[in-house]
Amino acid sequence: MKTVLITGASSGIGYELAKIYAENGYNLVVVARNGDKLEILKKEIFEEISKNIEVIVIENDLSQENAAERLYNQIKSSNLKINTLVNNAGVGIYGKFSEFDEETMKRNDAMINLNIKAVVELTRLFLADMIKNENGEILNVSSVAAFMPGPLMSTYYASKAFVQSFTEAVREEMRNDIHAKNIKISVLCPGPTATGFEKSSNLEESSLFERMKVMTAKKVAEIGYKEFQKGKATIIPGIFNRIAVFGTRFFSRKLIVRTAGKIQEKKKGS
Ligand SMILES: NC(=O)c1ccc[n+]([C@@H]2O[C@H](COP(=O)([O-])OP(=O)(O)OC[C@H]3O[C@@H](n4cnc5c(N)ncnc54)[C@H](OP(=O)(O)O)[C@@H]3O)[C@@H](O)[C@H]2O)c1
Numbered sequence: 001m002k003t004v005l006i007t008g009a010s011s012g013i014g015y016e017l018a019k020i021y022a023e024n025g026y027n028l029v030v031v032a033r034n035g036d037k038l039e040i041l042k043k044e045i046f047e048e049i050s051k052n053i054e055v056i057v058i059e060n061d062l063s064q065e066n067a068a069e070r071l072y073n074q075i076k077s078s079n080l081k082i083n084t085l086v087n088n089a090g091v092g093i094y095g096k097f098s099e100f101d102e103e104t105m106k107r108n109d110a111m112i113n114l115n116i117k118a119v120v121e122l123t124r125l126f127l128a129d130m131i132k133n134e135n136g137e138i139l140n141v142s143s144v145a146a147f148m149p150g151p152l153m154s155t156y157y158a159s160k161a162f163v164q165s166f167t168e169a170v171r172e173e174m175r176n177d178i179h180a181k182n183i184k185i186s187v188l189c190p191g192p193t194a195t196g197f198e199k200s201s202n203l204e205e206s207s208l209f210e211r212m213k214v215m216t217a218k219k220v221a222e223i224g225y226k227e228f229q230k231g232k233a234t235i236i237p238g239i240f241n242r243i244a245v246f247g248t249r250f251f252s253r254k255l256i257v258r259t260a261g262k263i264q265e266k267k268k269g270s
Contacts, residue, residue, distance in 0.1 A: 001054075005029040005075070005082045007062060007122070008089030010037035012195030013141065016221035017086060019045065024225075027054040029080065031071060032089065035059035056080070062089055063110035068121035084137040085126045087119045087163075092156035092201030094264075108155055115159035120166065127170070130183050137184040139228050140167045144191040144236065147245045149253075151261035152206065163187065164234075171233060184231050188224040191241035193217055207267045213240040 004021045008014035010032035018030055022045045030038050035057060042055040056078075060071050075082060091111050093104065100108060119140055130136025143157075146164035150157030167187040174180035192212045198204060215238050223237035236242045248256055 001025060001027050002083040003027040003029060003054075003080060004084040004086060005031065005126075006086040006088055007031045007118070008141075009041060010034045012197060012217045013190065013193060013220050013224070014086070014088040015041060016217045017088065017225060019049065020221055020225045021084075022049045022053050022055075025053075026084070027056075029056045029058060029075065029082065031058045031060050031062070033059060033061045062118040063114040065113075067113075068118045068125065072122065072125040081133075082126055082129070083135070084139070085122060086139045086141070087122055088139075088141040089118070090115045090141060090159075090197075092153055092197060092203065094153055094156075094202040094206055096152060097154045111155065112159060115156070116162050119163055123166075123170065127183070131177070131179050134179050135182045137228070138167075138186075139224070140185075140187050141224075142167065142187045142189045144189050144241050144245055146189060147248050148260045149257045150264060151257065152264040152266075153201075153203075156201070157260075160189075164189070168233065184228070186228050186231070186233055186235060188220075188228070188235045188237075189241070189245070190220045190224075190237055191215065191244065193220050205266050206264050208264055210267065211263050213238065215241075 004026045006014050006018050009018040009030035018028055018041055021028060030041060032038055038057040042057055045053055045055055058071065058074060060067055062068060091114060093108055093111055095104065123138055127138065140163050142163040143160040145157040146160040164187055167185060171185040174183050174185055192209050192214045194214050195217045198209055203209060220237045224235055227235040236245055
């Protein structure tokens, strides 16, 4: 049986992906800070999907120094072989960058550690094993935000642009590597999705979720899983999101950043 490691599986897109992988017969290693929520997911998988699936719960705050390495070492010491890595855990921060106080900057550093550093480190560690085994899969979760600058969420959009660029580049390196013929690397770019993200990023103040079409986490995960199986490089769920990304090719950067800023504006009365 194959094993998938999913970060950020306690809610939203990661939680739905975990269920889909379980339905497809994978054993799971699920990671997040909230161990209780992961235990509930484990119970649901046993009760609703199959008792034969092994679900290993690991509580880990991936924004902490060396957290990714600790996670990798924990997995290695349990002699687990990870066939598929899904770097899904991520958070955002809403607000004007010039008004970030010390407290917000601490959250911003944690966001960069989680959205960028942990993704890079986990990719490096698990990819090395996959190259040795000449087999494996990595799905990094980016965002439609990767394709444009995001006023009022400047550092979050930039973090997703990093994940996008990094994943595309590593995929291309693997295309030219004789030991990587059976290694699949893709990036999933959801648009606005109904998850815990809106609240955890303070996006309730933003009009983004009012102005854009919002998808369910289940739908995003279903499309993400299906297109990843096909080996698609960049997976953008939903026609509106695909049009938005495609449209960025035809308009000036100035217009794109202004439009993104307008969409992110505070709701009236916030
Ligand atoms: N929702 C959207 O509109 C949207 C759009 C585009 C892209 N995305 C991306 O989709 C991914 C999943 O987000 P989501 O929308 O499903 O949001 P979500 O429901 O808030 O899920 C985020 C997951 O990440 C985990 N997480 C957060 N901080 C963590 C940390 N420090 N260490 C380990 N795990 C942590 C959370 O678990 P704990 O709190 O238990 O740690 C949770 O399981 C993110 O990368 C996000 O950037 C979301």
